[in-house]
Amino acid sequence: MTTAGGVDVAAERARTPGATTGHHFNAAGAALPAAGTVATVVAHLELEAAIGGYEAAWQAAPRLDGVYRLAASALGARPDEIALVESATAGWQRAVAALRLQPGDRVLAARSSYVSSALQLLSLERETGIKVELLDIAPDGGVDLDSLARALRSGPVALVTAAHVPTSSGLVEPAEQIGALCRAAGVPFLLDATQSLGQLEVDVRRIGCDLLVSTGRKFLRGPRGTGLLYASGEMAGRLAPVSPDVRGASWTHERDWVVAPGARRFELWEAAHALRLGLGAALADLAALGAPVVAARLAALGSALRAELSGVDGVRVVDPPGAGGAIVTFAVPGMPAERVRAGLAARGVHLVTVPAAHGRWDLAARDLPAVLRASVHVYNDDADIYALVEAVREIIAADRPVAAPVVPEPDPFARILERPRVVSRPEPEVLDAVVVGLGVHGRATLHELARRGLRVAGLEQFRLGHDRGSSHGATRMIRRAYPNPVWDGLVGDAYEGWARLSRDAGVPLVRTTGGLYARPPGEPAGLRGPGCREVDAAEAAALFPALRLPDGWRAVHDPAAGVVDAEAAMRVQLELAVAAGARVHDREPVLDWRHEGDLIAVHTPRARLLTRRLVVCAGPWIGRLLPGLAPELTPVRIVNAYFPGGDFAPPRLGCFSAELPEGLAYGIPAVDGRGVKIGLDAGPVIDPAEPVAPASAAELGLLSSIAARLLPGAGPVGENVVCRYTMTADKRFLVGPVPGQPGVLVASACSGHGFKFAPVIGAALADLVTGVARTDLDFLSPARLTAQDVR
Template structure:
């Protein structure tokens, strides 16, 4: 930055301050635990759309559910105090007054309304920094072309920030209508000297519009201290709020002089046929139609940031980004493109000889998520620096040193595989020689033989991956879709755990499963199983009643006392399992993958396996990206098992299953006080479910449905499917309301409804774990341990009753 011409202000981009022992430290592990997405990869795109915290997500979903149950207007009325609080929280963040805050749909929407309200006229001068974002620049250029406004670009100083002496000269040259700057641009880690800009603008009586889109949430921003009159920001970036939220702050006295170009009923009162009055506050810039759920999510995110402390967050992000910038700069073939005035949470770089978009794609293959920023998003900044595109990494509170190490090592690998050598060449040769086409990364991987490859990362695959990695094996997990997808059998919020089974063959594995869940909870430091007790009802003359350790038969009267919310039909009895409960399925998948990666497992999602075959003492695995080798192959491919193990195809049936949530009072008999996990064998099928929890209502499903091709399109639940489910619910769950949401999944069934776990018939180095027939999730951690035993040569005779060989002619059954 060029020397400031004002006194009493501080630059906005100093180096991170030295650690202060009394300063509050950020607990990264706690932030990761509250951020589900942190378990799905290494996320460096906070400057694009940061991962939201669970509380923000639940706030949004909770209001949408309220709208679905009571109506949009009614839900908004009930939420009015919480919506009002969003203005107060925004004002507190900005050092503004609540009446100076407008909530808008995006930063760009706020920009358009603010600049339009200035009523710029032909000849008006707008002084803009080169850090300006593309949408702002396009608006100004359009005003210049169509309305004669004069847009003057301010030059940068040697440190890459705006040259303050040039700004002062421009202000002294003649009247200006507006000064505008991006506090932090989209194209680098630059932090503009916002307070110095504000001081100069104030000294000359010119409104200052600060684009704080990239600074809110990662830097302290106080409009009074900065001296800006207008400020715009977005929720989705460092504030970690939902997309579709933004804010506009307009300070008085400027607020009282500005009127929106297109008034809306939210911001104006229609007083007579040809007259109206604006509301006295910044809501004059709002629209009546708004996404209240998203705004409440913004409020939750702001409350979260306030609780952490902006200064605490800022120190953490600055330390991470500085470390990342230094480590990337040390890599041969990598050039950090941030200017000297950089700070905060954004780091940009390029790899010699490789397009930034290609770097982004290669990193995504390694589950490292960031963005490539093209010059078209920041021409005024990037063109003078000769940059066509940069890789942008941006950190947040859920990032730790392990994330940084993963990114740096991945860039190092990409450089070694694809990068152009960096020693200088003669100019003539450099200009004429073509850059060699990079070889696919997997061609290099093909020479490496893993100890094990796990295909399919649902509950059993992620459990096996975790257990194999914990034993020190070099293991890779492959998933054909994005992690956490909803196309197979492991998605959804909850699953059942119980000891009640019709045959003693299961008892040993059930005991193992309960112990495995306790071990997983201890390792993950989180609760995964909620013991609620369970009732499993069927006609009293059923030939194969459920039984199990600690379970007992109860009659209808006792069943009604145990679960008042469940009404058994005449002639029905039930098995009471006091140790039955509900599994947090989503958290289980996250925990297992996180623990696997911490133990050294590699994970590649969006990587379908198109074939495999044994090759001596190895197995060759073919993906769309290349050929991999492994000493052991573990197939946990759920509905796609028939395609991977054709010898079992005739014995497996994939079935479409529908689950639905029914409206129910959390405090009533269908809530946890009156219900636990349950099933009732009805004429419509086996109805199973869980009490209303978490604001989502009563969850139920039928464990039968039509045969389904797992690769076929998956339509939403039909009216007929939901009607059948509602008919069953009405028989045994009085008081349940209408369906509020539904989902579908796929079961892979065997004729005996027992799993398939063990060696692929005829292939000693390949294992399969599948065909869980609708009741396998509860055994996930135990099956993962069993698969790790089998890979390591430990026999598991307790699983003989699940052997794949039993399904083939002559197999033991």
């Protein structure tokens, strides 16, 4: 199964590390996070360690604000109606407490209510005298709407609450109908979307709930310790937190305070910002896939699993008739649920049991002491379902009594006739290629080799998505304007390569914005290219009104220039490579490599790999693996900064560069919500073995002064990115066979302008690996260097 219901299952599995560690059916408890989500969390924790928690939070403020926008979009709400909380239960407790329920207040609760919610209501009933009334159940297992309507007419009601999907079954409550009845009666409706957000389409306007809570760790695939509280604008204004916090309130006078507007009055100052950013990454993934697409895929998977389990002799599927979506509950009569779960875990199949104590209004009422709960997600496939069903069959078969086997009489000659068995040891597998370094060129090469059917492995010494090289960050520039016609063919192929990759991945990767590359009077034209032309300062101002060039300056206009979505490009290349069969090993540095006859042995802390070709794409670390190249390579430090504020999005601004006294300044327009991005194509020489220090005040001050000169109205500096360029003396790449080292190729030292060429370089290296000559790359060949043997 590759694509199902609009979901590329292979790609989802490729970006989910846990998908390869077993068969995981616990999305309703804690779904497997995507690698990008984990990398986001770890990156912020590392930033906190490097510069401090407050400083890291200030730097990440625009992205943290973006989490509210992503959460609001997922719910059909406004950002000011969203509070970020530590868990769904924390949100629930704060919202219910803020209702200030009084003795005698009636609360109508569905039997689907979660244990923690039920316990709070029962505690309030015992301590304050509210009245908790359980709603009747309809034949499909959900709330009986007629019963609810009668209860709403029988007297004042302070609150109606239900779980959209309970913890104890796959039931889907009629949330929209409940909301309509509550609106008509003017009664607040609190919906627990803990089990629905991320697996069903959830729209608070359509549902009509006034309050909603959810967690990040379940179907959203976010980190544990995150949650959401939605409070409609009208409802939030009526609620006052019982315990106001400095985050949600302002202390205005000696004995007075005012709460923040909107839902953020429910927030606390202390928050795990790394986890919140991870939640944002998970929400962005959901938005990219599309909630309707995910919901359809999970409903199909859930139905398939429910049908398969129903066909197993000895299994009882216990979901009510109103079940649907991703959760399936079942039991094996006569066998404790926990024993079945343990037997499944021993076979690499992971799910949970839900005891009656976690759903007493539901499970106990149905006389179920416990159920086994399997819940699927986009990374599950047919093989997972098969593994679960067959494992259940095995467990049931092993538990049934069988007739004692007939034991034959021992053969007195058996021991005499036994001979030692010779066990043949399989020869080590020989790979067609090993790619070292999974930056953009390593990933492009890995993808191209795997796409062609070669057996290939990729090795990355750090975690995937690390920020110690030159391939991290959100955006890169692409342009046809180059100083020498020798680049034109490669540039054209790069544009075609990105278009092809976008089609293959189903993700737009390049946005055309146009580009201006400016120089002061008297400076010779540095750039030219197909479709490019020279313009003066006046025409440049007409093309990009947000860019201010001094009088007398001239520029080269490249209408085909644009912005590459670097984060998406990195992700899809790796996903497609894995989907095509490539193996990926992160946190696995190469200790040594050496020729062994016609093969190359690559040694890592975990393995010895044999390969016919070795492709080194290790950026600043090439010199360690290929010491003969080290004298030709200069790693330098480069800082980029974002400047929010102002109108610096296309068409008022495109990509640009300007020859300044400080060096070549370059910029990318505001296309990703962070602001305009500015960098300087120069920096100090560094040792790649040293940790990356955060941007200094002097570095950011220099970029701020450049922004002030070129972009009137740019705000103060926001986020920043520190990376490493690996430079050659002529600023041309190293792509091709390594002199004196048969079977070894290199692609790197891309001197700050190589990201745009990733697809074409990956294809070129795949050609070279398979014996196809690429004379068009001679101008980039390592053979142009003086070293004869670069080992």
